[in-house]
Amino acid sequence: MPVLTRLIPSPLVVDIRAGALDDLAGVLADQRISSSGKLAIAISGGSGALLRERLSPALPGASWYEVDGGTLDDAIKLADRMKSGHYDAVVGLGGGKIIDCAKFAAARIGLPLVAVATNLSHDGLCSPVATLDNDAGRGSYGVPNPIAVVIDLDVIREAPVRFVRSGIGDALSNISAVADWELSNRETGEQIDGLAAAMARQAGEAVLRHPGGVGDDGFLQVLAEGLVLTGISMSVAGDSRPASGACHEINHAFDLLFPKRAASHGEQCGLAAAFAMRLRGAHEESAHMAEVLHRHGLPVLPEEIGFTVDEFVQVVEFAPKTRPGRYTILEHLDLSSDAIRDAYADYAKAVSQAISG
Secondary structure (H helix, E strand, O other): OOOOOOOOOOOOEEEEEOOHHHHHHHHHOOOOOOOOOOEEEEEEOOHHHHHHHHHHHHOOOEEEEEEOOOEHHHHHHHHHHHOOOOOOEEEEEEOHHHHHHHHHHHHHHOOOEEEEEOOOOOHHHHOOEEEEEEOOEEEEEEOOOOOEEEEEHHHHHHOOHHHHHHHHHHHHHHHHHHHHHHHHHHHHOOOOOHHHHHHHHHHHHHHHHOOOOOOOHHHHHHHHHHHHHHHHHHHHHOOOHHHOOHHHHHHHHHHHHOOOOOOOHHHHHHHHHHHHHHHOOOHHHHHHHHHHHHHOOOOOOHHHHOOOHHHHHHHHHHHHHHOOOOOOHHHHHOOOHHHHHHHHHHHHHHHHHHHHO
């Protein structure tokens, strides 16, 4: 009988709840992760010290490694320090930079990675990609998916609220990214992975339609689950396509053109997604997205993150160059500077009406 299903690359354990860190030792003791307790744990030099003090009594076989930053060199140095330790697994305990460094290091030395996220700033915590700064700016490196993901909502609430807001923008941008994927399928024949698209879209829609706010456990649960599902959707698709379209092209353009002034990843992606939805003619969806972003305290106009209209026009015009070969609404419309300016004026007027009404 033929095999009619496929295996989906996903973590063995996903534990998202208040108090999850209290049971971290039990998760790590899983026979499939670390039966011996020999673990290499990567932490930041700041907040990581407090978590080490809290967790080290329950993890007597662990070795702790402080990570200086989020660069490729940092990740390589981390791998070199870990490779002689004969560990069962690597644990990335912290924010996105720490987890990305730990992902890369674990892949380099051939060990599974456990992601223990202390904030929800973006969808990279469960993705098959490590984003690291390098000499050329910033690079994305393919790595295996985490073998386990642990997110303690009590810890998430203690992190600065800007991290949660960034995660909201990144999750909502899935809706625009999947629309770009479908556009490419219609116009260029690019294949769509229906399961990956469904996972990414529903993750974004769940965050979009949840009535709660950044301080509610129910909302944080949905956001955390949405970011994990988005990461798995990228593994299913084999690349970042389910979660990266015009929204992320515009985000990358902000980072490349204005590296010292760029806002957070999620702030830029959320704003760009609302704008891209307006470009594709989805006016109601764009207004609703902008309204939700505004309700959660995220920017919906470039002026709110310190950019002029002229600079935003420059960013949108440059954006397609950031991902050659990717087809989105930006490549489809191929707008001139004047056309982008007109489209932005239309968007800004609609958004102002949506958030004031």
